[in-house]
Amino acid sequence: MKKIINKPENYTDDMLHGIYQAHPDMVKYVEDDLRCYCTAQKKEGKVAIITGGGTGHLPLFLGYVGENMLDGCGVGSVFQSPSAEQIYNISKEVESGAGILFLYGNYTGDIMNFDMASEMLEMDDIQTRSIVGADDVLSNKNPDARRGVAGIFFMYKCAGAKAAQMGTLDEVLAAAQKAKDNTRTVGFALTPCIIPELGHSNFTLGDNEMAFGMGIHGEPGVWNGPVKTSRELAEESMKEILGDMSVASGEEVCVLINGLGATSQEELYILTGDVEDILKEKGIKVYRTFVGEYATSMEMAGASISICKVADEEMKQWIDMPVHTPFYTQV
Structure with missing residues (x-):
């Protein structure tokens, strides 16, 4: 450690x-x-x-x-x-x-x-x-x-x-x-993290393996498998989010691309571009985008995607404050 x-x-x-x-x-x-x-x-x-x-x-x-x-x-x-x-x-x-x-x-x-x-x-x-x-x-x-x-x-x-x-x-x-x-999130991890009191990783992943749906405490995800591209991760994440929360063409959302602790800003912006391209293809408008570390898991590598549907003008005022x-x- x-x-x-x-x-x-x-x-x-x-x-x-x-x-x-x-x-x-x-x-x-x-x-x-x-x-x-x-x-x-x-x-x-x-x-x-x-x-x-x-x-x-x-x-x-x-x-x-x-x-x-x-x-x-x-x-x-x-x-x-x-x-x-x-x-x-x-x-x-x-x-x-x-x-x-x-x-x-x-x-x-x-x-x-x-x-x-x-x-x-x-x-x-x-x-x-x-x-x-x-x-x-x-x-x-x-x-x-x-x-x-x-x-x-x-x-x-x-x-x-x-x-x-x-x-x-x-x-x-x-x-x-x-x-x-109006908010949904999907996350994925590329590496585990080390809890100081334990001194070792809280789970294991292979060199070319990732976990999709992994929790921020290391809770198991829905699958472990080969590392996918940013576009593939964006597509699978958006399928899960938009399948759980209806967002119609013409409606507005905020996008939050969150790093889990050891993911570079460059990677987060690659993911941002892919997510917003998918939304654009579906006719969904992006009101505001947030990119960075908002909820980490020590030094875990990975990211999460959150979509918040903007319900009304009052909600815009709150988000913009x-x-x-x-x-x-x-x-």
């Missing part, structure tokens, strides 16, 4: 220490717990949005805490959930009178701990709502059981914008739901 680290068991806390050192004007921690990550610029009267999840996916999850996006993030160890106590402590810090939306990925440990935190907050008469990202088309035929991956970015954008517009808690939840209903965080800025 070759990584720029100190002790493997300190990986998450050392990383957080560096973030707080670099961005003290934007983020802070509470209760003397580095993993209780939240904005340093609380806005009174605004719905607070809190996410959470394991380390290893930057900029997901904590990277979207900032102006016009999220207000806090519970940080777990690599690929592990934050605790209910951490989520509760963050909530108490960022809540400003309008309630809290919990918005996170559809994983068992996260659901359990966010639900526990919600019960604790109810005893403090703090109102909460919850919604999970579940955009990974190939992870389950049942939409309610799907994993939340890079497409959760659009939920963050829409909910964050509505909260910044001083929407009510139910209105912010509805904005997140609109993005969720400027944001600024230590990890992501949109002007």
Whole structure:
């Protein structure tokens, strides 16, 4: 294992220490717990949005805490959930009178701990709502059981914008739901990644082998086989996405091409061109394109493709709203 680290068991806390050192004007921690990550610029009267999840996916999850996006993030160890106590402590810090939306990925440990935190907050008469990202088309035929991956970015954008517009808690939840209903993702891996505490790969692939549908924690995909071309991957991914979500000719979508940690920008733009050519052939208009690392898996090589159907003009306003965080800025 070759990584720029100190002790493997300190990986998450050392990383957080560096973030707080670099961005003290934007983020802070509470209760003397580095993993209780939240904005340093609380806005009174605004719905607070809190996410959470394991380390290893930057900029997901904590990277979207900032102006016009999220207000806090519970940080777990690599690929592990934050605790209910951490989520509760963050909530108490960022809540400003309008309630809290919990918005996170559809994983068992996260659901359990966010639900526990919600019960604790109810005893403090703090109102909460919850919604999970579940955009990974190939992870389950049942939409309610799907994993939340890079497409959760659009939920963050829409909910964050509505909260910044001083929407009510139910209105912010509805904005997140609109993005969720209109977003689908397919991903594929070319290499495994190494979890520092383990010191070895979390799965294996042959030299000329890839995994299609692989999850961001190394969950098995739908097939392992020879590496395909960018065009072939784009075609198979779009077949799965558009087969699951109806997008008619003339409708508009946003495209998110996400690198999993070790994929070059050049490769991501090759994939972008192929995806948008396919959409153009089908008469589907691209409203906005996002290319880069939005939800990684340590140093895994691979990518994911997310399509978010733009439902109406209000959704365009949410997607276009400027944001600024230590990890992501949109002007």
